[in-house]
Amino acid sequence: MRSPLLMFALAGAGTYLLRVSMVLGGGRLPATDWIERRVTMVVPAVLAALLVSALFVSNGERQVADPVEIGAVAAALFAVSRTGNINAALAVGLPIYWIAALGGLT
Amino acid sequence: MSANDLLEAPAIAEGEAGSTSPVSGALRDVAPILVALLPFALAIGSASAANGLSAVEAVLGALFLLAGSAQLAAVGLIGSGAALALVATTAIVINLRFMIYSVAFARWFDEAPRLHRLAMAIPLVDQSFVLCVRRFGERTDLAWRRHYYLTVSASLVVVFTGGQVIGYFAGAGVPPGLGLHLAAPLVFAAMLATKLDGLGGAAAAVSSALVFVVLVGLPGGLALPVAVVVAVIVGSLADRSGDDEEEARAS
Numbered sequence: 001m002r003s004p005l006l007m008f009a010l011a012g013a014g015t016y017l018l019r020v021s022m023v024l025g026g027g028r029l030p031a032t033d034w035i036e037r038r039v040t041m042v043v044p045a046v047l048a049a050l051l052v053s054a055l056f057v058s059n060g061e062r063q064v065a066d067p068v069e070i071g072a073v074a075a076a077l078f079a080v081s082r083t084g085n086i087n088a089a090l091a092v093g094l095p096i097y098w099i100a101a102l103g104g105l106t
Numbered sequence: 107m108s109a110n111d112l113l114e115a116p117a118i119a120e121g122e123a124g125s126t127s128p129v130s131g132a133l134r135d136v137a138p139i140l141v142a143l144l145p146f147a148l149a150i151g152s153a154s155a156a157n158g159l160s161a162v163e164a165v166l167g168a169l170f171l172l173a174g175s176a177q178l179a180a181v182g183l184i185g186s187g188a189a190l191a192l193v194a195t196t197a198i199v200i201n202l203r204f205m206i207y208s209v210a211f212a213r214w215f216d217e218a219p220r221l222h223r224l225a226m227a228i229p230l231v232d233q234s235f236v237l238c239v240r241r242f243g244e245r246t247d248l249a250w251r252r253h254y255y256l257t258v259s260a261s262l263v264v265v266f267t268g269g270q271v272i273g274y275f276a277g278a279g280v281p282p283g284l285g286l287h288l289a290a291p292l293v294f295a296a297m298l299a300t301k302l303d304g305l306g307g308a309a310a311a312v313s314s315a316l317v318f319v320v321l322v323g324l325p326g327g328l329a330l331p332v333a334v335v336v337a338v339i340v341g342s343l344a345d346r347s348g349d350d351e352e353e354a355r356a357s
Contacts, residue, residue, distance in 0.1 A: 004163045004184050011180055011197035012170030018201055019227040022208035023220070037306070037345065038338055044307045045314035045337035046199050047298040049330050050179050052315045054291035057322050060186050069288060073295045080299035086232070087142045089296030090289065094145070097285035106283075 068100040128250045132257035135241070139233050140265045143174075147266050149289030150178050151273025157185025164274050168267045172229055175297055176200040178290045183330075196330065200297075207235040214238065214255070217248045226252070229259035305348040310341030 055065045055073065076093035080086060100106050154164035159181065171177045176197035183193045207230055215223050237258055242251050273286070302308050314337035321329035 003190070004159055005166060007180060007184060007190050007193040008163070008167040008170040008177075010190065010194040011176065012172075014194060014198035015171055015173055015176065015201045015204060016228065018198070018204040019208055019211070019230045020224055021205050022212040023223045023227060038342070040301070040303070041306055041310035041338045041341035041345075042199055042334060043202060044298055044301040044311040045334045045341070046179075046196060046330070047294050047301065048311035048315040048337075049318040049333045050182075050196075050200075051291055051294040051298060052319050053182065053322070053330075054294060056319055060323060062319065062322055069291070072285075072288060073291050076292045077295040077299050080296045081302065084300065086293075086296040086300065087139075089292045089299075090142060090145060093288060093292040093295075094285055097288055098283070101283040101285065 066106060068097060068106045072096040072100075128253035129257045131241070132237075132254045133261065135237050136233070136258045136261045139237070140261060143233070143262065143265050144269045145286065146174055146289050146293060147269025148273035148276070149286040150174055150181065151270035151275075152277055152286055153178060153181050153273075153290065154270065155274045155277040157181050159184065161271070161274055164270060165267060168270050169263075171197065172231055172263065172266070173197070173201050173204075174266065175293050178293065182290070188330075192330065199334075203232075204230065207232075210235065210239055214242055214251050215248070218252065226255065226259075229263055231259075231262060233262055234258045304345065306341040306345030309344035310337040313337045313340040 051073070055069060056062055072093040075096055076089035079088040079092040097106070150168070151164060154167065159167070167177055167180070171180070179200055180193050180197045183196060208227070211227055211230055212223070215226060218226070234255060238251070238255055241254060246254075298311060302311060314333045317336045318329050318333040321332055323329070324332070
């Protein structure tokens with residue numbers, strides 16, 4: 001069954017449980033070192049897959065990515081890793097894209 | 107910055123926090139964040155329309171999740187025909203960081219009635235966590251913290267959902283030159299950049315990206331979970347070899 005509302009409701013319920021996990025669990029993280037190390041790998045793995053999906057996949061098929069978009073994303077990645085500020089991604093990436101668009105590069 | 111560093115981050119201007127109105131302090135603190143949030147919300151709304159969601163589904167999706175990057179991922183997966191379990195699991199994995207926020211949240215409001223805490227946790231997001239962890243010091247009492255947190259949260263929810271509604275209906279009217287379609291990869295890149303501590307995380311990210319690109323097109327969106335499983339194995343091996351090298355250097 002493909003129901004976006006049901007998908008959002010399930011994801012929202014799971015997310016809410018994460019938000020209240022420590023209210024319900026007494027404020028202590030129950031995770032062991034082993035679980036914690038696996039989780040620290042799952043999150044970058046999912047994000048990396050979503051990132052390449054956004055750049056290199058269209059309608060479920062591989063596509064040749066726009067070099068300007070790759071450059072903007074790479075600059076954003078660098079800016080956030082240097083500053084630790086997530087907002088730096090949009091602040092750096094979008095202007096690079098706008099300048100390239102004004103120059104007729106996209 | 108690690109989770110522990112964030113939780114232990116010193117409150118800014120503790121004296122000021124105790125004497126300033128929590129509402130005006132919250133509005134002043136959250137204003138620049140709202141400016142940064144708006145283009146992101148516009149992009150999610152536009153992506154919802156492009157992936158065939160109705161306006162009601164888009165708005166309820168925003169309100170059910172209150173988490174932009176997870177919603178953006180879910181919208182893309184729904185558009186590609188992914189199965190229910192994959193969409194929900196992906197969104198929840200992206201939101202695992204909320205467990206860390208929950209530790210701080212439980213401490214901020216431990217004197218509040220349990221029912222209040224359960225309700226107030228609904229809009230707990232990245233931005234409210236970052237602002238509150240910096241603002242809430244010893245000298246702020248429960249009422250001050252509650253008003254500050256709720257003002258920040260309400261402002262974020264209004265801009266987040268309002269921006270999505272505008273983005274949804276503006277849809278095709280938004281000039282492609284604005285690059286709103288880039289908001290998704292930029293946000294994923296930003297979150298990824300903060301998660302690349304250590305060899306294991308970096309190895310997991312690179313291997314996941316490679317496996318995903320090779321396997322894209324597998325039915326039911328299977329490329330993502332397969333890529334993640336491979337990435338965790340590769341990351342664990344890299345982690346272990348990094349530990350071995352450190353031990354060898356130490357001895």
